[in-house]
Structure formats: C-alpha cells, structure tokens
Amino acid sequence: MSEAATLEKPSPQQAEHVDVLIVGAGISGVGGAYHLKVQCPGTSFAVLEAAETFGGTWWTHKYPGIRSDSDLHTFGYRFKPWTGTPIATADEIRKYMGDVIEENGLDRHIRYRHTIHSARWSGAENRWTIEATRGDTGEAVTITAGFLWMCQGYYRHNHGYMPDWAGKERFRGALVHTETWPEDLDYAGKRVVVIGSGASAATIVPAMAGKAAHVTMLQRSPTYFRTGRNAIELAEELRKLQVDETWIHEIVRRKILLEQTVFTERCFAEPEKVKAEMLANLRSILGPDYDLDTHFTPSYRPWRQRIAFVPDADLFQAVARGDASVVTDEIEHFDETGIRLKSGQHLEADIVVAATGFHLNVLGDIAFEIDGRPLAFHETVTYRGMMFTGIPNLAWVFGYFRASWTLRADLVGDFVCRLLKHMEAKGARRVEVALRPEDRDMPILPWIDPENFNPGYLMRGMHLLPKRGDKPEWQHTQDYWTEKDAFAAIDLDDAAFVYR
C-alpha cells in the first residue's frame, strides 16, 4: 500500500485506485481520514464529498441559531481538545473540523463536489468500482478502492421530510424546511409558526423569537428537554488551574460520559422520578399556571427519543417572556393565511417553518452491486452496526442516538484501522462478516427495537435497514460504555470474520 497512489494520475484506460475510499466529509469522514493517516500511515485514501466543502450536517443546516444539542467534549473527536462552550454553533463545529483537516494535511485527500452514485464490488478483483459525478463540471469520475468506508450519515442532505399536509399549496406565506433554509429569508416582524418539537424546533424558536413578531411552536406531541448553563464548571475550574487542554478534554469527556450513563440508567430504573425532575425545572421557569401537562409532558418514557439539551433554557425563557408560545394540536389543513388545527383554532402565519425531520438515507443513495447483483441491504445482518453479512470490504459509521455520534465514529475508526492492518498482516484482500454455526438459531430482528428507541425517521425507514441478531456482536447496542471496551477487544480471527 502506498500513499503516493492517491496522487498518481490514472492512464485513460485505468481508473485511479486507492486502498480506502471514504464517502462523505462530515464529522465521521474527516475523523476517518484522520484515523487512517495516523493509524495506517502507508495506506492510500481519498474522501469523496458531494457538497462544496466539509462539515456535512454542520454545512447543510443554515437555519437561525443552528447548534449542537450534545456537548462538544463528546461530540468533538477524542484526539482534538474542544476549548469552547459545550454547546456549539455550526460555525464553531466547522471551524474545529477545519482545524483537524489543516493540522493533519487532510485537504489533499478530500475531493469536494463529487457525488457518488454507484459502487460495484468485483469478487474477481477484490475491489470496489465507484462512480461519481462532479458537481462543478458534470464530469464522470471512476475510482477503484480496496475498502469502502461509509461516512455518509443517515439522512438525505438535499431535502428534509415534510408531511403532505392538506392545502399547503394554498398558503400564501413562505413555507420552508430547516434543512433547506433560504438564507435571505427576512423574518423580522413576521408571524412565524414552527412545526415540530425536536432539537431543531427547540433551537430555531428561541433564535427567531424577539426578532419575529411572534413565534409559535406547533407540536403534535410534547418532547423531553433538559436545560442548564452552557458551561462545564469542571472545565472552567481546570482552566483556572492552567491544566493542559488535552487533559481537560479527556477529564471532562469522562465526567460527561459517566453522568450520561448514570442518567440513562436512571431513565430506565426510575422513569417517573426523572420525568418529575425535568418537569420541575421547566415549572420553575414557566411559572405555576403554565400548562406543562399539555405542552411538555410526553406520554413515552424518558430516553425513548433523543432528549435535547436547551442551553440556558432559552426556549423556555422565550415562552416565559411571551415572544414565543407552544400549541399542542394537529394540523387539519393549511389555508391562505395559516393553519387550521383539528381543535378548530386557526394559527395566522407569514412564515411556516417545517422542523419535521429527515428522510432516512441508508447508503448515501448509492446503487450498490455485489458481483453483478443489486444489494438488498435490508436482507443483511449487521455486525455491531458497522459491517454487514454479504458485503465485503465495507464499514459504515452509524453513531449513537443517545450519546454523541462522534464517540462511535472514533471507535469505528480504531476498528477499521485495526482490521486493515490485520488484513495486510494476513495477506488478505477481502474480509466479510458471516453468521457462525452458533448464530444459526439466533432470532433475526429489525435494526432497532421500537420499544427502546423510536424516532420518526427510523420508524419510516426501518424496512430499508439491515437486520440485527440478539447477541451484542450482531447489533448496534447504543451503549458507548460497553462498546468502548468491547470494540478494542474484538478478536479479528473470530469465525465471524471470513478472509480471502
């Protein structure tokens, strides 16, 4: 394997070849590139990214107030200290990613405006042939790769999910989606309705409140939120003591992870108590007369959907000030001036913002073929949520729902690098996961248990996703605390790995 291969110009007959091709330059793809560079220094690789720049989620989303809902000590990489406030804006996250790219010379590996549309595996050649189209020139590009590292995220980047509401074409105001935000949209003095109750809605409502005439958050059902100061006291204290930022990052990560684990366990062990605590916090901001039961008391157990963190309680402060309000109801239909609700109430609006989520996109909308046959991804069984039976030389980064995505991106990074080195040591050109004799009677289940976690985009797309088994190695456990040790201990010579 030689890094120089990345730079070689292919002859017209011969496509360029890299050892590893990374799909996407979001937080996972940039992290993957870093891990390859540092852990597999002889490996040639390229990153193909459809957008004009890096960032993924943090480049796509441009709505007012766009910020993380997890802390950046754990959403940031393990290897690069985060020195800002724990909840960060998209620009701050992109700046951090840009520093990682620059400090590690990753830019020369990344090719922007390259949309991959097909990936074909040839067992005879033990390589992938990837076809992409350049967004700037329209030129077709073909690259071959020994290994595909899928860092394409989990949702379609060019249009968000918007339900087919009756009458929406009649609405005379602006109807926009948070994923495709028109940057010139002027909302000063306008009546805004934001449809949704997730992290995006919780961000955009306080960001628009105050400047807009009024912002109404229209939700079908309530969501859990946690609030707190956008600061970590321990980090502040350690900084005062002039402790090195590398240490602060690691110490604060450990503290946050421990606290999150304890919180998650409490959500399962004593859900009513946790619920009461979260509601008491909101009560203290919204006052004794506010209808918390209707607007902020979900019917489901805490943690069944991701719990968004609202820094400095800004959403609730906006409601308490009267700049924003919450309506819990269902849409009957749109009309020329707004939205008629099932209760009969009418919401007048100049702008309606759909913060209604995503279209799940399982493999980057890439048409996959394995030895001439279209891939039926939903028929595969996942090995720890990152490899799939019947798909050779491919790994996918699918992060955590309840903890920061990047924690898993780093774990998968370590695993892929270890696997590549193991293949090299064995002289293998192909690795595939396969159920072992002892897995034969294992129940084969949907990707995720809806009783455990059930956000809309996953429920809508579950039929597209691979299957899981009931053993930890055949599922994405969603449990960082155990996976961090389990991944490092994976025996690459276990019968689940088949090399050729």
Ligand SMILES: Cc1cc2nc3c(=O)[nH]c(=O)nc-3n(C[C@H](O)[C@H](O)[C@H](O)COP(=O)(O)OP(=O)(O)OC[C@H]3O[C@@H](n4cnc5c(N)ncnc54)[C@H](O)[C@@H]3O)c2cc1C
């Ligand atoms: C608004 C918002 C806020 C979020 N906040 C958090 C948070 O606080 N904490 C958290 O843990 N998670 C959060 N998430 C989830 C978040 O998406 C992930 O945590 C993380 O950013 C995903 O990174 P990624 O690199 O895997 O994928 P993405 O960020 O989705 O990046 C994938 C990249 O792959 C590219 N790509 C896709 N298909 C192709 C193709 N065929 N060819 C070429 N390129 C392709 C895309 O253009 C994109 O740049 C949030 C999601 C959203 C939408």
